Amino acid sequence: MQPMSEAPFETALAERVEKMLDACTQCGKCVEVCPSVEPAGISDTKSEDVIGGILELVRTGNGPEASRKWAQSCMQSGECIKACDYGVNPRFLLSMARLGIAKSEVRQ
Numbered sequence: 001m002q003p004m005s006e007a008p009f010e011t012a013l014a015e016r017v018e019k020m021l022d023a024c025t026q027c028g029k030c031v032e033v034c035p036s037v038e039p040a041g042i043s044d045t046k047s048e049d050v051i052g053g054i055l056e057l058v059r060t061g062n063g064p065e066a067s068r069k070w071a072q073s074c075m076q077s078g079e080c081i082k083a084c085d086y087g088v089n090p091r092f093l094l095s096m097a098r099l100g101i102a103k104s105e106v107r108q
């Protein structure tokens with residue numbers, strides 16, 4: 001018997017995530033315009049590094065502290081979406097990063 005394939009929704013989601021990971025240039029603009037950066041206490045971290053860590057969290061569930069804090073402090077302003085010139089939805093990536101963190105905590 002064939003192994004059960006992934007549900008269509010999960011496949012579509014994985015494809016959407018993959019496209020965004022590929023499209024992101026890690027320019028950091030989404031971080032620069034984000035109103036959550038200041039309250040999260042991560043303004044001293046380079047924007048490029050913060051988003052770079054988000055991509056890591058999405059891929060592996062592991063990543064730097066500043067990126068974890070950013071992902072957890074999202075207040076859904078949507079400013080990042082307007083700032084991105086590459087059609088990426090950073091707010092969606094942050095929710096995928098939170099999912100990555102949650103999954104890696106379950107595995108531990």
Ligand code: SF4
Pocket residue numbers: 023024025026027028029030031051083084085086088089090
């Ligand atoms: S999501 Fe968009 S704005 Fe943010 S770093 Fe990637 S390319 Fe730049």
